[in-house]
Amino acid sequence: xxxxxxxxxxxxxxxxxxxxxxxxxxxxxxxxxxxxxxxxxxxxxxxxxxxxxxxxxxxxxxxxxxxxxxxxxxxxxxxxxxxxxxxxxxxxxxxxxxxxxxxxxxxxxxxxxxxxxxxxxxxxxxxxxxxxxxxxxxxxxxxxxxxxxxxxxxxxxxxxxxxxxxxxxxxxxxxxxxxxxxxxxxxxxxxxxxxxxxxxxxxxxxxxxxxxxxxxxxxxxxxxxxxxxxxxxxxxxxxxxxxxxxxxxxxxxxxxxxxxxxxxxxxxxxxxxxxxxxxxxxxxxxxxxxxxxxxxxxxxxxxxxxxxxxxxxxxxxxxxxxxxxxxxxxxxxxxxxxxxxxxxxxxxxxxxxxxxxxxxxxxxxxxxx
Amino acid sequence: xxxxxxxxxxxxxxxxxxxxxxxxxxxxxxxxxxxxxxxxxxxxxxxxxxxxxxxxxxxxxxxxxxxxxxxxxxxxxxxxxxxxxxxxxxxxxxxxxxxxxxxxxxxxxxxxxxxxxxxxxxxxxxxxxxxxxxxxxxxxxxxxxxxxxxxxxxxxxxxxxxxxxxxxxxxxxxxxxxxxxxxxxxxxxxxxxxxxxxxxxxxxxxxxxxxxxxxxxxxxxxxxxxxxxxxxxxxxxxxxxxxxxxxxxxxxxxxxxxxxxxxxxxxxxxxxxxxxxxxxxxxxxxxxxxxxxxxxxxxxxxxxxxxxxxxxxxxxxxxxxxxx
Numbered sequence: 001x002x003x004x005x006x007x008x009x010x011x012x013x014x015x016x017x018x019x020x021x022x023x024x025x026x027x028x029x030x031x032x033x034x035x036x037x038x039x040x041x042x043x044x045x046x047x048x049x050x051x052x053x054x055x056x057x058x059x060x061x062x063x064x065x066x067x068x069x070x071x072x073x074x075x076x077x078x079x080x081x082x083x084x085x086x087x088x089x090x091x092x093x094x095x096x097x098x099x100x101x102x103x104x105x106x107x108x109x110x111x112x113x114x115x116x117x118x119x120x121x122x123x124x125x126x127x128x129x130x131x132x133x134x135x136x137x138x139x140x141x142x143x144x145x146x147x148x149x150x151x152x153x154x155x156x157x158x159x160x161x162x163x164x165x166x167x168x169x170x171x172x173x174x175x176x177x178x179x180x181x182x183x184x185x186x187x188x189x190x191x192x193x194x195x196x197x198x199x200x201x202x203x204x205x206x207x208x209x210x211x212x213x214x215x216x217x218x219x220x221x222x223x224x225x226x227x228x229x230x231x232x233x234x235x236x237x238x239x240x241x242x243x244x245x246x247x248x249x250x251x252x253x254x255x256x257x258x259x260x261x262x263x264x265x266x267x268x269x270x271x272x273x274x275x276x277x278x279x280x281x282x283x284x285x286x287x288x289x290x291x292x293x294x295x296x297x298x299x300x301x302x303x304x305x306x307x308x309x310x311x312x313x314x315x316x317x318x319x320x321x322x323x324x325x326x327x328x329x330x331x332x333x334x335x336x337x338x339x340x341x342x343x344x345x346x347x348x349x350x351x352x353x354x355x356x357x358x359x360x361x362x363x364x365x366x367x368x369x
Numbered sequence: 370x371x372x373x374x375x376x377x378x379x380x381x382x383x384x385x386x387x388x389x390x391x392x393x394x395x396x397x398x399x400x401x402x403x404x405x406x407x408x409x410x411x412x413x414x415x416x417x418x419x420x421x422x423x424x425x426x427x428x429x430x431x432x433x434x435x436x437x438x439x440x441x442x443x444x445x446x447x448x449x450x451x452x453x454x455x456x457x458x459x460x461x462x463x464x465x466x467x468x469x470x471x472x473x474x475x476x477x478x479x480x481x482x483x484x485x486x487x488x489x490x491x492x493x494x495x496x497x498x499x500x501x502x503x504x505x506x507x508x509x510x511x512x513x514x515x516x517x518x519x520x521x522x523x524x525x526x527x528x529x530x531x532x533x534x535x536x537x538x539x540x541x542x543x544x545x546x547x548x549x550x551x552x553x554x555x556x557x558x559x560x561x562x563x564x565x566x567x568x569x570x571x572x573x574x575x576x577x578x579x580x581x582x583x584x585x586x587x588x589x590x591x592x593x594x595x596x597x598x599x600x601x602x603x604x605x606x607x608x609x610x611x612x613x614x615x616x617x618x619x620x621x622x623x624x625x626x627x628x629x630x631x632x633x634x635x636x637x638x639x640x641x642x643x644x645x646x647x648x649x650x651x652x653x654x655x656x657x658x659x660x661x662x663x664x665x666x667x668x669x670x671x672x673x674x675x676x677x678x679x680x681x682x683x684x685x686x687x688x689x690x691x692x693x
Contacts, residue, residue: 004680
């Protein structure tokens with residue numbers, strides 16, 4: 001009996017899962033220096049009237065070519081020493097913190113909000129009550145940030161314009177030490193390393209690369225505390241696990257120092273200040289690719305003839321001169337069909353593939369979801 | 370020791386068609402891949418340079434031998450996949466276990482004036498333009514319009530509103546004079562199922578010379594309705610190609626298949642409610658034509674007939690017509 005379809009058997013379909021990683025480099029010039037405009041209102045920076053966060057694009061955001069890279073915002077807890085009714089955007093900053101904590105850390109058994117924890121050990125240790133939040137776009141993060149791949153270099157020198165005092169913030173050894181006690185998926189601890197002689201970290205427990213923040217891999221959120229989480233304050237020179245010293249100038253206007261930033265500046269100005277200090281960010285994203293592989297088996301006696309109109313002259317087969325010649329056909333397309341003969345997916349070969357009764361082929365067709 | 374030849378195992382990335390995405394979005398389990406087919410839409414087998422070759426400067430087989438017969442075919446560039454489910458996989462490869470076949474059946478439209486339908490219906494209708502005319506309302510069929518003019522020849526149009534008196538007929542068989550028509554076509558070359566596809570917005574398939582509409586098997590996301598007809602079950606539509614007379618010989622005035630005959634599919638067309646009652650699609654997709662001084666809206670489309678098991682297909686041009 002002639003046929004044009006071949007039914008898949010149970011062993012003709014296989015499922016696979018592949019993790020794809022892409023390197024995402026975000027240079028400091030892209031974040032803070034590429035596009036013209038007054039600092040804080042450059043073309044690729046989008047500020048909102050609600051002033052709750054600032055968005056960074058890779059191109060002037062009014063253009064359809066622009067891609068959203070990340071958002072920056074800042075928040076503090078009601079338990080923070082900086083919380084004060086007179087502080088700039090006090091309500092909004094608490095709202096941001098509570099929102100991020102609710103999503104990323106969840107609630108305690110007593111129903112109260114759980115604060116961010118410096119080392120991920122929720123039963124004790126230092127808490128993070130105020131922090132920058134860098135929320136990376138889904139476009140970059142895809143399914144998640146690859147553990148152990150995150151790196152961010154900040155310029156922490158006290159002078160605003162000095163390209164010095166570089167510190168590197170990484171999720172070192174996150175592949176083995178990530179935490180799973182968050183309702184928003186897995187997260188790792190960010191550690192700081194001084195890259196230049198301008199900065200050094202000496203913490204009370206003697207760590208030269210102290211924990212300095214958190215990274216939530218599936219959520220694509222980086223949490224960077226402002227204050228020293230050991231002392232819950234911003235100190236001049238340390239002992240410290242804070243990113244900037246209290247004397248660091250965070251604005252071109254003299255007097256806008258780090259210690260004054262939290263209480264005296266809007267979220268937008270704080271975002272501008274952090275952007276100005278970002279030298280570079282890199283990470284690898286992860287895409288979880290689920291595939292079905294269909295093994296299209298063309299046995300020796302399958303698919304040797306064609307219904308192509310050029311295959312016949314009258315009714316005579318063009319590629320055969322006499323009865324005993326082998327039929328020949330050339331495959332260019334593979335169609336995957338439903339039981340009711342609807343074409344659901346199609347794959348194309350790069351060049352015609354010869355099929356004769358003396359050949360058998362297995363064409364593996366992969367359909368990704 | 371040489372490397373193993375791994376060319377027999379190829380990995381290809383597939384793309385979902387619009388219908389595939391549509392079914393997946395429905396989420397009702399209708400997206401289930403059950404079978405596959407192979408096709409050679411881009412291949413021109415007339416480039417196969419064996420002794421049958423009739424190309425430019427044709428002098429038979431390639432001088433360098435049979436290894437060079439398909440040199441030009443293998444150089445054929447292949448197009449990327451379209452995602453429209455009706456735009457590709459037009460010419461499927463066929464599985465027939467035996468290899469001693471020199472002739473394959475073809476499909477031919479039998480529009481000869483002398484031919485009679487399998488079921489005894491009237492002669493088929495076709496214009497010189499090669500298009501079937503289908504009237505879409507009673508006014509158009511009336512005596513003041515198409516019914517009263519001889520400009521289209523004697524009744525060379527089909528009633529799409531009232532009960533049609535004629536059929537579209539497609540014959541299947543071996544169109545060769547090297548095998549007499551009295552020889553029975555082999556069972557594995559005799560088509561037993563046909564798929565008829567047409568734009569469901571414009572019209573529908575009806576029983577031959579009857580008003581009863583056929584039920585489409587499914588209508589895809591592009592409004593293409595597919596009708597499946599099976600020999601033995603749909604005897605109103607499918608039957609053996611009849612002989613013009615009892616001599617069982619080929620009669621050129623009535624037969625389009627010169628050799629052994631297979632089956633014949635017959636059907637009539639009806640105009641959709643929208644074409645019957647509105648000129649919207651005519652003005653949007655069609656134009657106007659003047660016949661014997663009378664203006665008509667016209668809308669051209671195609672009806673595609675596919676032999677389901679042997680894969681061959683043909684498109685039949687149809688022109689829906691409506692008095693202005």
